[in-house]
Amino acid sequence: MSAPEERKVTVNSLAELPAAIQPGQDLWPAIEARLKSAPVSQAPSRFTRLRWLAAAAMVASVAVGVWIGRDLWPLPGSGTGAPPLTTQHPLTEGAAVNAAYMSDPRYRRERAALMKSVQAQLETMPPQTRAKVAASLAAIESAKKDLENALGKDPSNALLQELLINTYQDEMRVLTDVHEAGDAGRGI
Amino acid sequence: MRITYQLMACLVTLVASAAAAATTFDKQVDAEARGVVEISNTSGSVEVSGWDKPQVSVHAELGGAVERVEVTSEPGRTLIKVLVPGHSWGDGEAKLHVQVPKGSELHLSTVSANANVSGVLGVQRLTVVSGDVVTEIAGADLELKSVSGDVKVRGHGQSARLYVSSVSGDVHLEHGAGDLEISSVSGTLAVTLDSARLVRARTTSGDLRFEGKLTRAASFEATSVSGDLKVRAPAEGGYSYDLSSFSGDIDNCFGAKREKSGGVGHSLSGTLGDGAGHVRLKTMSGDIELCDRS
């Protein structure tokens, strides 16, 4: 069956031409891959709750790159010169990501501040909500442990590395959302 | 003993008088047809409905401990805030019924209050801690953040940018369309989209059930640590797919065979149709099911 003849679209002026044309393929994955190595320039310094996101992303990429990096650096011959890698390290790779996060002072500061604030917020919330939030944070903690254990069995597994970093970021998103939701509800 | 008895009697009187002081509040102010309406209520409920009048109308039933309801109006913006003093002894709940011009942009924040929104055609930004949320959308963007309440969003198939984030509540989204970013830690995400150009879904332990038609060259990505990902997504022009799970099962309805990766774990990738779009599903231990038919 032949395709029906396309209706030809006409315009009366140049301004009627569509300003937007969607690319034939999704360019975001390539852009996202390049963003990870392109630091966003920092705005003039002012305390923000979400500065951890930049810290966490950078720490994660350094952690993954250094401790697990063989599978994540560009392929040989691409001209970017992957650094020499140590093949032995006392920490498992999952624990290495944990260590990288926990040793970053910005991440630790932001997380501690958010945890303190969220604890205080939860005290004022109905018991059922407290229980649900606590259960979700426990689910995240459990997910981190499961991922770290799985990485111990398959250290270069890019899927597990990605999910582990996602989980660290999700924890901070949850803490931030609970903190902001509590403030917003009070009209602060 | 006598002093304690007198103190108790005093407290009972205070509580009784607070409870007896429940009141109603009514106010109407003029508002622009597409202005912003901001509502903030700590506890109780909020019902918002759109109407054709260029006014915001507030009717509230107030618990005894509510200090007051502030309704202020400035060009392009109406603010409604329920004020409850800290450490109140009595009932700080307020049941708000608000009617707004249907083209309004709605900003709603509650802590322990259910929220129900209907007939509002403008952008909606809803932040709810522990209440359930039911809202209706009609082609305008939605940003909805919930902590522990369940969320129901009803669309009418008009394209918009939808951002829904829950910590532990379940999310049901039906007849949405356009771009969707949705996440939950432990809640279930049940999504049907009439058409989807971009979907980003993420859970830690919650399941995702998605059903919807993907537009040509659509991009669909879902990840979960231990939740299951079940996706039924036919697409104009087909898509390339990339499914990976460390220890969960991978299944499909188009007869593709699962591969075993070099290390531990499973993956399945291929192309359906012209491969115009792409679908990526990743889990650690959750199961994955992909079907290109609805």
Next chain:
Amino acid sequence: MQAQAEGNAVDWEAALVERAVKGDTRAFERLYREHAGRVYGLCLRMTRDVQLAEDCTQDTFINAWKALAQFQTRSSLSTWLHRIAVNVSLSKRRRATPVLEAEPEEAADDGTGWTLETPVEVQELETAIAELPDGARDALLLHALYGYSHGEAAQMLGIAEGTCKAQLHRARKLLRERLKMEVN
């Protein structure tokens, strides 16, 4: 009322920019999804090459990411992205085909709009625009299609306003010849 709705859309975007400046790539992706079509549309029409246009679009967003902290949220993000896209397109085009084009004679553009005498198929019009010399095409795209003023278009292209007007005059003349009709 329309201005009110648009004002609210800019607020929304400002919130995403703020998050992206802090390193939130998901917020930046939402900005990308919103603006990719207009950026790619401009890149494709300027470079006339799909691969170059895709490279240009990617580089535009990477450059935007790096410079996002300098973006003033009260201005238009779309215009800011277009400025970056124009620079990137010009640079890529020079590297791909380093042709020195003669500047047109100074002449004020004699039209105020870009209305066609009779309706033209989109494909035919796009082809006619693509066949214009680079300078004329660039000025035409920014002014007639994307709505920038003479001054804004000149600034984005790095040329004098008078030169921009001369390029528009040339574009109008060539389009009349190509389409065999008045372009008013």
